[in-house]
Amino acid sequence: MLVYLTAECCGYPISIFFIVVNEFCERFSYYGMRAVLVLYFRYFLLWDDDLATSIYHAFVALCYLTPILGAIIADSWLGKFKTIIYLSIVYAIGQVTMAISTIHDITDANRDGTPDNFTFHIALSMLGLILIALGTGGIKPCVAAFGGDQFQEHQSRQLNTFFSVFYLCINAGSLLSTLITPVLRAQECGIHTQQQCYPLAFGVPAVLMVISLVVFIAGSGMYVKTDPEGNIMWSVCKCIGFAIKNRFRHRSSSYPKREHWMDWANEKYDKLLIAQIKMVLKVLFLYIPLPMFWTLFDQKVSICHFSGLLGGLPDQMQTVNPILILTLVPIMDRLIFPLIQKCGLNFSPLKRMTVGMLFAAMAFVSAALVQIEIDKTLPNFPSSSESQLKVVNTYSTTLNVTISPNEHLLIESFGVQLHTSKHTYSTISCMFVNGYTADLNITNLDSIEPSATTNYTLVNQGKRDFVLRHGEQWCEFSRKFGFGASYTFLIPSTVFSDDCESITEVEDMKPNSVHMALQIPQYFLITTGEVMFSVTGLQFSYSQAPKNMKSVLQAGWLCTNAVGNIIVLIVAELGKLPKQWAEYLLFASLLVAVSIIFSIMAYFYTYIDPAEIEAQVRKEQGLEPEEMEKETLEMEEKDEDQKNEQGVKQTKI
Numbered sequence: 212m213l214v215y216l217t218a219e220c221c222g223y224p225i226s227i228f229f230i231v232v233n234e235f236c237e238r239f240s241y242y243g244m245r246a247v248l249v250l251y252f253r254y255f256l257l258w259d260d261d262l263a264t265s266i267y268h269a270f271v272a273l274c275y276l277t278p279i280l281g282a283i284i285a286d287s288w289l290g291k292f293k294t295i296i297y298l299s300i301v302y303a304i305g306q307v308t309m310a311i312s313t314i315h316d317i318t319d320a321n322r323d324g325t326p327d328n329f330t331f332h333i334a335l336s337m338l339g340l341i342l343i344a345l346g347t348g349g350i351k352p353c354v355a356a357f358g359g360d361q362f363q364e365h366q367s368r369q370l371n372t373f374f375s376v377f378y379l380c381i382n383a384g385s386l387l388s389t390l391i392t393p394v395l396r397a398q399e400c401g402i403h404t405q406q407q408c409y410p411l412a413f414g415v416p417a418v419l420m421v422i423s424l425v426v427f428i429a430g431s432g433m434y435v436k437t438d439p440e441g442n443i444m445w446s447v448c449k450c451i452g453f454a455i456k457n458r459f460r461h462r463s464s465s466y467p468k469r470e471h472w473m474d475w476a477n478e479k480y481d482k483l484l485i486a487q488i489k490m491v492l493k494v495l496f497l498y499i500p501l502p503m504f505w506t507l508f509d510q511k512v513s514i515c516h517f518s519g520l521l522g523g524l525p526d527q528m529q530t531v532n533p534i535l536i537l538t539l540v541p542i543m544d545r546l547i548f549p550l551i552q553k554c555g556l557n558f559s560p561l562k563r564m565t566v567g568m569l570f571a572a573m574a575f576v577s578a579a580l581v582q583i584e585i586d587k588t589l590p591n592f593p594s595s596s597e598s599q600l601k602v603v604n605t606y607s608t609t610l611n612v613t614i615s616p617n618e619h620l621l622i623e624s625f626g627v628q629l630h631t632s633k634h635t636y637s638t639i640s641c642m643f644v645n646g647y648t649a650d651l652n653i654t655n656l657d658s659i660e661p662s663a664t665t666n667y668t669l670v671n672q673g674k675r676d677f678v679l680r681h682g683e684q685w686c687e688f689s690r691k692f693g694f695g696a697s698y699t700f701l702i703p704s705t706v707f708s709d710d711c712e713s714i715t716e717v718e719d720m721k722p723n724s725v726h727m728a729l730q731i732p733q734y735f736l737i738t739t740g741e742v743m744f745s746v747t748g749l750q751f752s753y754s755q756a757p758k759n760m761k762s763v764l765q766a767g768w769l770c771t772n773a774v775g776n777i778i779v780l781i782v783a784e785l786g787k788l789p790k791q792w793a794e795y796l797l798f799a800s801l802l803v804a805v806s807i808i809f810s811i812m813a814y815f816y817t818y819i820d821p822a823e824i825e826a827q828v829r830k831e832q833g834l835e836p837e838e839m840e841k842e843t844l845e846m847e848e849k850d851e852d853q854k855n856e857q858g859v860k861q862t863k864i
C-alpha cells in the first residue's frame with residue numbers, strides 16, 4: 212500500500228492554507244467588484260435602471276457558465292494547478308482593466324468631471340467583465356477540487372471540514388468586500404476634478420486578485436498535483452455518442468438488453484472510462500431538480516433588493532447572509548450534525564440537501580406571512596374595473612361635491628378625499644398642493660404655480676426640513692417620515708403670515724408598522740438551508756467524482772446555480788402574481804414539490820467510492836495484481852521524482 216505523507220499541521224495538509232487564503236482573496240475581489248458594479252453602470256456610465264440590471268444579471272449568469280470551460284481545460288489539458296494560475300492571470304487583468312475603465316480623467320478633456328468618451332469606458336469595462344467572468348468562473352470548479360486533491364484517503368473527516376472552511380472563507384471575503392467597496396466608492400478622487408472614487412472601489416478588488424494569485428503560487432511547492440489523463444472530455448463525448456449510436460443500431464428486441472445504456476459502448480471503449488462516465492452521469496442526473504433551490508435563493512436576494520422588504524436598506528441581505536453563514540457553518544459542523552449522529556440518525560449528504568431545500572421553502576412561507584402583515588397596512592387599491600379620484604379642497608369652507616347623480620363627497624376646507632397613488636412600500640413619498648396665491652419654491656422641488664400640485668416625490672426616512680419661498684418671503688418647517696408612508700401637504704394662502712404653522716399634513720398611506728425583526732426568521736431559514744444544501748453539495752460533488760473528472764463534476768454543481776439564475780430572469784420577464792404573498796407561497800410549494808422528487812431520486816442513489824470502483828474495474832479488466840502493482844510502482848516512481856523536485860516530504864509505507 213502506498214501512502215504519501217505530505218507536510219501536515221493538526222492532521223491537515225499545510226498546502227490547503229494557501230488554497231483557502233487564495234479563495235478568501237478571490238471572493239473578496241469578486242463580490243467587492245459586484246457590490247459597486249450596478250452603481251458604476253447607473254452613475255458613471257449613466258445607464259438606465261433596466262439596462263444596468265440586465266447587464267449585471269447577464270454578467271453573473273456568465274460567471275456561472277464559464278466553470279464548464281475551466282473544468283474542461285483542467286481535466287483534459289492543463290491540469291488544475293496550471294489552469295488556476297493561467298485563468299487567475301486572465302482574471303487579474305480583467306479586474307485591472309475594469310478599474311482603469313472607471314478613471315473619468317482619461318477621457319475628461321474639458322475637465323467638467325464627466326467622461327467625454329463613453330464608448331471608450333463602456334468598451335473597456337465590457338472587456339474587463341468578460342475577462343473577469345472567464346477567470347472567476349474558470350477557476351471556480353478547479354480550486355475546490357484542487358483543495359480536495361490535497362487530502363489522503365485517511366483524511367476523509369478533515370476533507371469534509373475543509374469544504375466547510377472553504378465556504379467560510381468565501382463568505383468572510385464576500386462580507387468584508389461588500390462592506391468596504393461601497394465605502395471606497397463614496398470617497399472623492401480624481402486628477403483634474405474630484406469625483407466618486409470608482410477607481411479605488413474597483414482597484415482594491417484588483418489588488419486582492421493579484422494577492423490571491425501570489426498566495427496560490429507561494430504554495431506551489433507543497434501541492435499534490437494530478438496531471439490530466441489526455442483529453443478526457445473529448446473521450447467522454449465520443450464514448451457517449453458511440454453508446455447512443457450503438458444502442459440505436461441494436462434497437463431490435465432480438466438483441467439482449469444491457470444493464471446500463473452506457474454498456475453499449477463496451478465494444479469500442481475502455482471499461483474504466485465507461486464506469487467513470489456512469490458515475491458522473493448518475494450524479495448529474497441527480498442534479499436536475501437542484502436549480503429550483505437557487506431560483507428561490509437568488510429570488511430572495513432580488514426581492515429584498517427591489518421591493519425593499521428590508522425597510523429601504525437594499526444591500527442588507529448582501530451582508531446578513533455571509534454573517535449568518537459565518538455563524539451557522541461552525542454550529543452545524545460542530546454541534547448539530549454530531550448531535551444528529553449521536554442520536555443514531557443517518558443524516559446522509561443527500562438527506563441534508565433535501566432538508567436544506569425544505570428550509571428554503573420555509574423561508575418563503577415566512578416571507579409570505581410577513582407580506583400578509585404588510586398588506587394589512589396598505590390601503591385598498593382600485594381593481595382593474597375601478598378607478599379612484601382625489602379631490603383637494605383649497606377653498607375656505609366645506610364643499611359638497613357631486614360625482615355622479617347619487618354620490619356626494621363632503622370635503623372639509625383643506626381636506627383631501629380619496630387617494631390614488633400606489634408606490635413601493637419601502638419608500639416615502641410626499642406631494643404639495645399650493646393654495647397660495649402665487650408661485651412657490653420648495654426645497655429640492657420645482658416651483659409650483661398657484662392651485663397646482665407637485666408630483667409625488669420620494670424623500671428619505673426620518674426628520675426632513677423644508678423651506679418654502681416666494682420672493683423675499685420664506686418659512687421653514689420639518690416633518691418626521693416613516694417608511695412606506697405617503698403624505699400630501701396643503702399649503703394655505705396664509706402660509707407666510709403664520710410661519711408655516713397652517714400647513715396641513717394629510718397621511719395618504721400609513722407608515723410601515725411591521726417590525727423589521729419579523730424578517731429575521733426568513734434570513735435564518737434561507738441561510739440554514741444554504742449551509743445544508745450548498746456546503747454539502749460541494750462535498751458531495753467532490754466525493755462522488757472519479758479522480759480524473761473532479762473539476763467537471765464541480766462545474767456540473769455550479770451549473771445548477773447558473774440555471775437557477777436563468778430561471779430568475781425568466782420569472783422576472785413572465786410577470787408576477789397580483790399578490791406578492793401568493794407568489795412567495797407558489798415558490799415555496801414548487802420547492803417542496805421539487806424536494807420530494809429529489810428525495811425519491813436520492814433514495815435510489817447508491818453512494819460510491821470512485822477509487823474502489825476504478826480498482827475493481829481494473830481487476831475485472833484482467834489487470835493482474837502484479838500488473839497493478841507494477842503500474843502502481845511506476846506511478847510511485849513518477850510521483851516520487853515530482854515530489855522530490857518540489858521538496859515535499861514523502862514516505863512509502
Ligand SMILES: NCCCC[C@H](N)C(=O)NCC(=O)O
Pocket residue numbers: 238242378381382385386389528529530532533536741
Ligand atoms: N454578498 C452575498 C454573498 C453570498 C455568498 C454566498 N453565501 C456563497 O457562499 N456563495 C458561494 C460562492 O462561491 O460565492
